[in-house]
Amino acid sequence: xKKLKRSGRLVDxxxxxxxxxxxxxxxxxxxxxxxxxxxSISEDLTIVKEIFEEQGIGSLLTxxxxxxxxxYIPFVQFEEGKRLTEDLxxxxxxxxxxxxxxxxxxMDILGTPKFMNDIGRLFAAVFSxxxxxxxxxxxxxxxxxxxxIASHLDVPVSIVRRDHRVTEGSMVSINYVSGSSKRIQTMxxxxxxxxxxxxxxIVDDFMKAGGTARGMMNLxxxxxxxxxxxxxxVEAEDVEERLVDDYVSIARLSEVNEKDMQVNAVPGNILxxxxxxxx
Numbered sequence: 001x002k003k004l005k006r007s008g009r010l011v012d013x014x015x016x017x018x019x020x021x022x023x024x025x026x027x028x029x030x031x032x033x034x035x036x037x038x039x040s041i042s043e044d045l046t047i048v049k050e051i052f053e054e055q056g057i058g059s060l061l062t063x064x065x066x067x068x069x070x071x072y073i074p075f076v077q078f079e080e081g082k083r084l085t086e087d088l089x090x091x092x093x094x095x096x097x098x099x100x101x102x103x104x105x106x107m108d109i110l111g112t113p114k115f116m117n118d119i120g121r122l123f124a125a126v127f128s129x130x131x132x133x134x135x136x137x138x139x140x141x142x143x144x145x146x147x148x149i150a151s152h153l154d155v156p157v158s159i160v161r162r163d164h165r166v167t168e169g170s171m172v173s174i175n176y177v178s179g180s181s182k183r184i185q186t187m188x189x190x191x192x193x194x195x196x197x198x199x200x201x202i203v204d205d206f207m208k209a210g211g212t213a214r215g216m217m218n219l220x221x222x223x224x225x226x227x228x229x230x231x232x233x234v235e236a237e238d239v240e241e242r243l244v245d246d247y248v249s250i251a252r253l254s255e256v257n258e259k260d261m262q263v264n265a266v267p268g269n270i271l272x273x274x275x276x277x278x279x
Contacts (some may be wrong), residue, residue, distance in 0.1 A: 003035040009044050017048065017072040018058070021124070022154040026069035029166065045070055056080065058125075075154045077123040080265075081274050084122055088251045089265040092234065102258045106234070109207060110144045119250065120148025123203075123231045124272045126248055127153070130228045134158050136216055142204045145233055149203060158193040158200070160216060162186060168193070172222045176215030190221075192237050198225045207232045209221040210243035217244070223238075235268060248273050 004012065015186050020069045030041045049060040056077030088109070097104045111205060132153055138160045139145035164171055170192035175184050177258075194200070202216050210227065217227050230247035237254045249268030256263055 001033055006040075007042065009034050009041075010037065010047060013044055014048055014051075016198050017070075018057075020154070021058075021072050021152050024063060024069045024071050026067075027105075029069070034044070044074050066275060072122050073128050074121050075128065075273065076122045078271065078274060078278070081100050081122055081125075081271055084118055084273060085250050085267040088119070091265060092251060092253065092264045092265040095261040095263060095267045096260055098256070098261055098263060099184050100258075102256050104234075104253075104256070104263065106141070106205065110141055110233075116144050116148040117151070119145065119230050119233070121152045122250070122270065122274075123149045123248070124152035125229070126277055127157075127201055127229055128275055129228070130201070131183075131199050132201050132228055133205055134194055134200050136160060136189075136194075136200050136220070138162070138212055138216065142203055145205055145231075146203045148232065149201070153201075156200075158189060158190050160187050160219065162188070164188055165190075172219065174215065174222065175216060176211060178209075178211040185215070187212075187219060189219055194220075199228045200225050201228055203232075204230075204231045205215060205233045206235070206246070207244075208236045209241060210247075213247070214243040234265075277278065 010138050017025070027038045027041050031038050034041070034241040035180070038207060045060060052058050052060060056075065058075040059073050061073055062070055063069070091109055092104065099105055132155055134156050135146045135150045136158045143159060150157045161184065170191045171188040172191055173186055173188040175186055180186055200220055202213055204213055207213060213230050222225055222243060232247055233254060234251045235249040237252050248270050251265050252268045253265050254264045
């Protein structure tokens, strides 16, 4: 790259950091990239840091020492988080989503890249203080959400399946009880998709009683992995017994009335969690 003026360095540096979240970048890398002294790079990073924090984009974590550098940590301001949760609730309350049996059609929400990217950054902000090595979800509808979060945490995604795939090699399988139907089901994860002892964030698009999440927690025990959190896009409110207690949700369905074609959704607990992280 040719030598850039400060204005050019700031633009390129900002773009690089945003596209490499949670990655430690040395001053030497930027110094070589822009053919500039480390003192100038430090001044540039100070400017970027101030703008990131003022605009609520995130923060720059400085790691001292010879092997140190800077790390961009994405964040979402409370007002933006509130807007996202309210937007999701509004989308969910569209009566055209109601399907026979009281189910909701959600693939258009999960299939909107921009919205999922914003939701992923919101989840990443809440879990930014945790050491996370991987995201785990169940195929298929949880995959877009899992990858959206993973892109902002810079971690891989492990996909749990309900059937065996020859292309994934050796699998670890368990039986679990569905929280809503009380039926015994099977879930499997490829041995190569997760390192033993990994710190894992479980993600699901919808949670009723939490049987699927509990199943993934049990599956992680087979890998001697640690559950650092559970993130849910939408949860059902009217549940007699919840199989998981500690989780983060963006929206909660307070009412689904198929007869009257009525759906009511309210924000979940993610805004409270966002405030806790900020403190």
